[in-house]
Amino acid sequence: MRTLREIPPLREALDEFRRRGQRIALVPTMGNLHDGHLALVAEARRRGDVVVATIFVNPLQFGAGEDLDAYPRTLAEDQAKLEAAGCDLLFAPETTTLYPRGLAAQTRVCVPEVSEGLCGGDRPGHFDGVATVVSMLFNLVQPDVACFGEKDYQQLAVIRRLVTDLHLPVEVVGVPIVRAADGLALSSRNGYLDAEQRATAPALYRTLCALRDALEAGGEVAPALDDGLARLRAAGFAPDYLELRDAELGPVTTTTRDAFLLAAARLGPTRLIDNLSLTLPR
Numbered sequence: 479m480r481t482l483r484e485i486p487p488l489r490e491a492l493d494e495f496r497r498r499g500q501r502i503a504l505v506p507t508m509g510n511l512h513d514g515h516l517a518l519v520a521e522a523r524r525r526g527d528v529v530v531a532t533i534f535v536n537p538l539q540f541g542a543g544e545d546l547d548a549y550p551r552t553l554a555e556d557q558a559k560l561e562a563a564g565c566d567l568l569f570a571p572e573t574t575t576l577y578p579r580g581l582a583a584q585t586r587v588c589v590p591e592v593s594e595g596l597c598g599g600d601r602p603g604h605f606d607g608v609a610t611v612v613s614m615l616f617n618l619v620q621p622d623v624a625c626f627g628e629k630d631y632q633q634l635a636v637i638r639r640l641v642t643d644l645h646l647p648v649e650v651v652g653v654p655i656v657r658a659a660d661g662l663a664l665s666s667r668n669g670y671l672d673a674e675q676r677a678t679a680p681a682l683y684r685t686l687c688a689l690r691d692a693l694e695a696g697g698e699v700a701p702a703l704d705d706g707l708a709r710l711r712a713a714g715f716a717p718d719y720l721e722l723r724d725a726e727l728g729p730v731t732t733t734t735r736d737a738f739l740l741a742a743a744r745l746g747p748t749r750l751i752d753n754l755s756l757t758l759p760r
């Protein structure tokens with residue numbers, strides 16, 4: 479696997495793939511790779527002839543006071559994992575390579591509606607930063623297909639809308655959440671948890687499962703969500719949100735069947751997100 483840090487050699491390598499008629503599958507990440515990321519690489523291998531991964535801790539999607547500086551940067555370990563997973567090319571640019579005029583001067587991409595509320599409500603500007611860098615990566619790599627995790631369900635919805643609205647010729651593939659044996663969704667930020675918080679963390683998934691079971695059995699939505707929030711607080715979380723939405727993140731109506739429970743909750747300074755699909759009864 480080659481690692482490239484600059485744009486001109488990236489373009490050359492991609493041109494060569496295209497000359498050979500190879501289908502390019504992209505896996506964008508912020509690094510510190512775990513089995514969730516490697517599931518994206520495995521899906522990309524199934525969907526493309528060559529897999530291009532990116533590692534870039536994108537400052538444009540971090541708010542003031544968030545963990546941009548603390549975010550784990552583990553390039554050597556990540557390279558070894560990508561190589562073993564069969565990735566063909568890694569693009570790992572410096573911040574100045576993608577944003578040569580600095581963040582304030584950067585042209586931005588904004589995806590309204592689907593970016594609002596949920597994580598977009600708690601992290602103002604976050605999805606503009608994601609949509610901007612993903613647009614940039616799509617322009618640089620021009621992939622045939624790109625894989626994103628369903629753990630970041632709102633992010634996936636934002637990227638799907640971006641691709642639709644801008645008529646980008648990229649197939650966006652969502653990959654199911656990879657979990658630890660105790661149910662906790664794998665996430666680089668799990669590494670921030672101390673032993674006690676790590677033992678508490680699976681309560682987020684357990685709460686979503688209990689809510690799903692209650693709602694699929696015909697329980698009322700508002701009391702079920704109140705109960706879920708109470709469970710999270712009792713476990714030691716400070717919840718940011720716990721919501722039921724339809725699969726496109728619109729409001730649930732009497733005709734909605736396929737729905738999603740989405741949650742973000744803090745354990746100390748660490749913000750965890752998770753979601754679960756469910757089928758509402760008729």
Ligand SMILES: Nc1ncnc2c1ncn2[C@@H]1O[C@H](COP(=O)(O)OP(=O)(O)OP(=O)(O)O)[C@@H](O)[C@H]1O
Binds near residue numbers: 506514
């Ligand atoms: N447990 C997981 N299962 C499936 N996909 C995942 C999982 N964790 C992350 N991903 C996906 O990997 C891609 C890169 O995500 P990122 O590098 O931010 O990792 P992360 O572990 O989610 O980190 P963070 O803690 O910052 O949220 C995204 O598309 C994300 O949805």
Ligand SMILES: CC(C)(CO)[C@@H](O)C(=O)[O-]
Binds near residue numbers: 534536608
């Ligand atoms: C899609 C992404 C790589 C854009 O920076 C990031 O938001 C992530 O890792 O999910």
Ligand code: BAL
Binds near residue numbers: 630
């Ligand atoms: N996993 C999404 C990237 C972020 O939280 O900034």
